[in-house]
Amino acid sequence: DGGITQSPKYLFRKEGQNVTLSCEQNLNHDAMYWYRQDPGQGLRLIYYSQIVNDFQKGDIAEGYSVSREKKESFPLTVTSAQKNPTAFYLCASRPIQGVNVLTFGAGSRLTVL
């Protein structure tokens, strides 16, 4: 079955450490997105990418980095510069053509100790 796989589901890290969240899709979608979800704030866009080797900052990119070396993969690194990294992170993808409907992964919950 086609879909988006995020890993790990739960992740704990110490302050000052970088951590990378994985997002892989086998839907042949061109565009991929990372959102952060906090209670009462909904989803906020971190980064998005429309094609391989190209990506744009979203509304809250500071303290995060991404890469898009392959169409299927869009990993997100939460760096030590991110002041409040504890959150639920959601990856999504969509085709460039047709209706702009996002398909989401199941999410990764990051907790900084």
Place this chain on the structure above:
Amino acid sequence: GEDVEQSLFLSVREGDSSVINCTYTDSSSTYLYWYKQEPGAGLQLLTYIFSNMDMKQDQRLTVLLNKKDKHLSLRIADTQTGDSAIYFCAESIGPGGYQKVTFGTGTKLQVIP
């Protein structure tokens, strides 16, 4: 700029209709969406409406769009306990392949048996 607003909480009795409201600010939106999120999971698309439509019905779901007031609503008929979840309104903005999807804060629907 873009901003999508929703009330945070709605409580209804099982069997009643639920109406979840959303306002948006960007008049250039192409598509507007409703997504559902169950606890600890990613978002799943419920329905969407193209910006030149006023209404869309899909089984128990009715979407109404008032472009003049930039108001979107989702009506769920005969609400069931399985409908308890967070519902997100979202809009798609931007040209062609570089569309950006902006989400509201989410409305938590509680269905009382």
